[in-house]
Amino acid sequence: MLRHSAxxxxxxxxxASARADLPSAxxxxxxxxxxxxxxxxxxxxxVLTAPAIAFQGGRxxxxxxxxxxxxxGWAESxxxxxxxxxxxxxxxxxxxxxxxxxRPATSGTRWTVEIxxxxxxxxxxxxxxxxxxxxxxxxxxDQVAAAVALSDDAxxxxxxxxxxxxxxRRGDGPLLLxxxxxxxxxxxxxxxxxxxxxxx
Numbered sequence: 369m370l371r372h373s374a375x376x377x378x379x380x381x382x383x384a385s386a387r388a389d390l391p392s393a394x395x396x397x398x399x400x401x402x403x404x405x406x407x408x409x410x411x412x413x414x415v416l417t418a419p420a421i422a423f424q425g426g427r428x429x430x431x432x433x434x435x436x437x438x439x440x441g442w443a444e445s446x447x448x449x450x451x452x453x454x455x456x457x458x459x460x461x462x463x464x465x466x467x468x469x470x471r472p473a474t475s476g477t478r479w480t481v482e483i484x485x486x487x488x489x490x491x492x493x494x495x496x497x498x499x500x501x502x503x504x505x506x507x508x509x510d511q512v513a514a515a516v517a518l519s520d521d522a523x524x525x526x527x528x529x530x531x532x533x534x535x536x537r538r539g540d541g542p543l544l545l546x547x548x549x550x551x552x553x554x555x556x557x558x559x560x561x562x563x564x565x566x567x568x
Contacts, residue, residue, distance in 0.1 A: 375402060412445035412491045414452075414483055418466075421497065432471070432479065432499040440466035443485035443493065450485035450493070471499075 378400055385392035418440040419430035430437070442464040443450030449463025455472075459465045463485075471479050479499040486492050 410446070412443075412447070412450070412485070412487050412493050414441060414443045414450075414485050414493050414495045416441040416483075416495070416497070419497070419499070422501070424500075428495065428497045429500050430481075430497045431501045431503045434502065434504040435471040437469045437471070437479075437481070437499050438467075439469055439481060439483070439497075441483075443487070445487040445489070445491060447487050447489035447491070450487045453484045453486075454481060 380395065380398070382393040416430075416439070418438050419432070422429050430439075439454065442460075443452050444463055451458060452460045452463065452465045454465070454467070454469070459467055469481065481497050481499060483495045483497070484492065485494075
């Protein structure tokens with residue numbers, strides 16, 4: 369049985385027969401089983417999981433946040449994982465890499481990152497990504513919107529303001545006051561009440 373072996377053909381050979389009028393062996397049945405899938409990795413390549421890549425004018429364009437960017441992925445080939453370099457410095461372990469980048473002072477108007485991978489069989493692959501899409505403004509806008517939505521005043525009301533709520537016999541109608549939520553249990557009141565609470 370051959371395991372983890374690439375096989376293109378199968379040939380059977382037998383020793384010569386001691387008698388010329390008889391065959392040296394006879395075959396009743398042969399069964400060959402295997403997979404035609406082949407290696408999982410078809411060619412040497414660099415796979416990027418971050419940043420998200422868009423193709424614009426024949427260039428690979430990725431996202432940055434001001435003078436910062438995050439680059440992650442791996443380098444693979446049929447010969448094995450590659451040794452990865454970004455900006456001339458070796459990064460990653462076992463072909464995988466993930467690191468934060470700071471924009472060099474000499475990058476000018478365009479920030480281009482070169483990712484180079486060298487593989488055990490001598491093959492080399494290079495990918496260049498232009499970090500032209502600045503997502504800092506979008507991120508700041510989302511943070512401001514989230515801060516407003518989650519402010520104490522928006523969630524609980526302003527200090528010094530009065531709050532009213534309705535509590536019925538079955539226990540519905542929660543009353544929100546600053547950081548506390550006042551609820552009544554079923555049967556707590558004999559009829560519907562409208563208590564008032566004032567924030568301190």
